[in-house]
Amino acid sequence: MTLLLRQGLVVGPTSTRVADVLVSEGRIVDVADTIDPPRGAREIDVRGCWVGPGFVDLHTHLREPGREAAETIESGARAGAVGGYCALVAMPNTEPALDNVALVSYVLDKGAQTPLDIAVAGAISQGREGRHLAPLAEMAALGVRLFTDDGTGVQDPSLMRRALEYARPLGVRLAQHCEDESLAAGGSMNEGVVSSRLGLVGRPALAEELMVLRDIELVRLTGGAVHFLHLSTARSIAMVAAARREGLDVTCEVAPHHLTLDETACAGFDAAFKVHPPLRTALDVAALRQALRDGLLDAVATDHAPHSPELKDRAFDEAPAGMLGLEHAAALTHEALRGDGADADPVRFFDVMSRGPARVAQLRARDARVRHSAHGGDVVAGEDANLTVFDPRERWSVSRDQMHSRARNTPYDGRSLVGRVTTTIAKGQLVVHEGKLV
């Protein structure tokens, strides 16, 4: 397949320029002011759009195996492609958990049948129970580069310490869902005046911040590496930024919902707004947006968490936590990047949607063992052709009935957004064109 993207704004790691991009046989073969179309090339007019490295999601719950009614690897990959993603990291809180070589291989094999690259995060502990370490070395030998018990955090500091010591020589990173269960237990939204008024039990910000603090100290002790998943409070971000200034190997992501919704959204008792960690205060949202604009975040990661309607339609305090993310993450990130009427910075946008997450997941280089291509690179000749085209002008409305995910649990139904993925080229193939699956 030969594709010629015409006159888009090509977004590099430091600057942008209007150019044509020629893709052939899985690679970018030329980037120039104007390129004569080779015979048989399909031309796509992308004037006014941003052209950058394909998005990488560090945090996708694909639900397979175990809860295929909510999502499968295949349906999740389709939703991801529509959202502009060329690579997804599948989280291990499936049923059973991805805590061994056989299950990791199963997901990798299924992922290889989709147009995207599906990487796997393995569990830190057996069964994600937080008691005994999972066989990290065996999974790392399969190409697993991130390990997490996400859904819950590793509660036992001595187990987390051992996991960090064990992971370090393997060159892999541990990713933490930061919530101290003894503080968060029973809570269904942020603890504060709003939860008191609604009569709901809260999950305090401190439940998250204590674990961030603990893990920063464990990184200092062990020389290990931690990625903080879906941080949601101003203090969490400040602690990570300070640790990084000290030279500790810590990275972090924020989810689109924590950048665009606050705790008051829970007032209607609609469980679509229930998520862990919970939606926080307006002050936290403002701090997260500022951190995004200041370049303090490695990634915006979706925490795409599909749930079947039978579960999610329950009462607020009984429904499972989590919301869809893949199909509107780019537009929400674009919204969060626009401060005070200013335009969003396209370089920062691709930093958090592609370059940063590819670096954290170690997807920058092609890896033959797990058959994935290279992600998060520059838009230059020779790179693997994983490209996303984003139109920052397009206005559209989210409709839960038009999602490609099997689930419908989006909190943004009916919300009007600005900016949309128009084209996704994954591994050299045109997967999404004019916003629709090819």
Ligand SMILES: [Zn+2]
């Ligand atoms: Zn989580």
